[in-house]
Amino acid sequence: xxxxxxxxxxxxxxxxxxxxxxxxxxxxxxxxxxxxxxxxxxxxxxxxxxxxxxxxxxxxxxxxxxxxxxxxxxxxxxxxxxxxxxxxxxxxxxxxxxxxxxxxxxxxxxxxxxxxxxxxxxxxxxxxxxxxxxxxxxxxxxxxxxxxxxxxxxxxxxxxxxxxxxxxxxxxxxxxxxxxxxxxxxxxxxxxxxxxxxxxxxxxxxxxxxxxxx
Numbered sequence: 087x088x089x090x091x092x093x094x095x096x097x098x099x100x101x102x103x104x105x106x107x108x109x110x111x112x113x114x115x116x117x118x119x120x121x122x123x124x125x126x127x128x129x130x131x132x133x134x135x136x137x138x139x140x141x142x143x144x145x146x147x148x149x150x151x152x153x154x155x156x157x158x159x160x161x162x163x164x165x166x167x168x169x170x171x172x173x174x175x176x177x178x179x180x181x182x183x184x185x186x187x188x189x190x191x192x193x194x195x196x197x198x199x200x201x202x203x204x205x206x207x208x209x210x211x212x213x214x215x216x217x218x219x220x221x222x223x224x225x226x227x228x229x230x231x232x233x234x235x236x237x238x239x240x241x242x243x244x245x246x247x248x249x250x251x252x253x254x255x256x257x258x259x260x261x262x263x264x265x266x267x268x269x270x271x272x273x274x275x276x277x278x279x280x281x282x283x284x285x286x287x288x289x290x291x292x293x294x295x296x297x298x299x300x
Contacts (some may be wrong), residue, residue: 090120090177091296092214094184097222098255100232101274102281106178106222110289114178119293122172125182126160130167133160142169150196154203157188157245158210165211178293180184185211186219186261187271194257195250215268218292220285221258222274226251 093110095103111123127137136156139145155247161184172179185207193200224232262271270288272281 089296090173090175090179091218091292092173092181093292094181094186094216094219094226095222096183096186096190096219096258097274098224098226098229098251098258100114100229100236101222101224103222103274103279104182105221105278106220106281106285107182109266110285111180113286114180114289115173118172118200120175120177122168122177122179123181124164126164126184126187127157129164129169129181130161132167136160136163139261146245150192150198153196154188154192154198154206155191155221158206161185161188161207162210165214170212170214181216184219186221186258189261190257194253194260200247217296218288219269220288221262221269222281223255223259223262223271224274226255228275250271 087198090240094105097103107123111121114121126133127140128134136159140148140153140160153278168181169181189200192198193203229251230248259271262269272284274281
């Protein structure tokens with residue numbers, strides 16, 4: 087069986103990435119593609135435990151260096167235990183956040199140099215990089231509006247201020263401009279159905295050269 091495809095969904099909170107991932111997964115499932123849906127941090131028992139530590143508001147004293155290394159520890163486990171085996175078996179892997187989240191949040195948000203992040207991330211992933219990444223771009227104001235409507239308690243990262251999220255949004259835009267062939271920047275404020283059509287159209291294009299329905 088030919089190797090699979092690795093596709094990631096990125097953006098600031100409230101951008102719609104998780105919803106778009108679910109819609110894409112539903113369409114792919116209807117076409118009988120072998121599919122793995124996962125997330126970061128998380129995706130495995132060990133990585134989910136690390137996620138609990140990372141997002142808990144009780145851990146507000148966590149320093150940036152610790153935060154970075156915990157994200158990468160979770161990713162190292164996730165990649166080797168779940169993602170790589172699925173790709174080798176020919177699956178389409180859809181992941182809610184991956185390396186671009188590290189570059190945007192820890193790079194632009196926490197001001198850790200990108201060249202350093204690229205090196206340490208490559209060590210964590212064994213050099214694995216997504217075949218395609220969607221970034222859903224929205225304003226911080228729209229992000230706040232959508233998160234308020236969800237009416238859920240804020241996690242540790244969500245407690246950071248407006249400037250933090252502005253930096254992250256700008257970081258995602260920078261990353262998309264840096265790798266336009268791999269990273270597709272989409273307007274997350276457009277109607278959900280229109281965005282979904284754009285996403286699935288792009289996914290179909292990349293699958294033409296990789297997989298066929300079962």
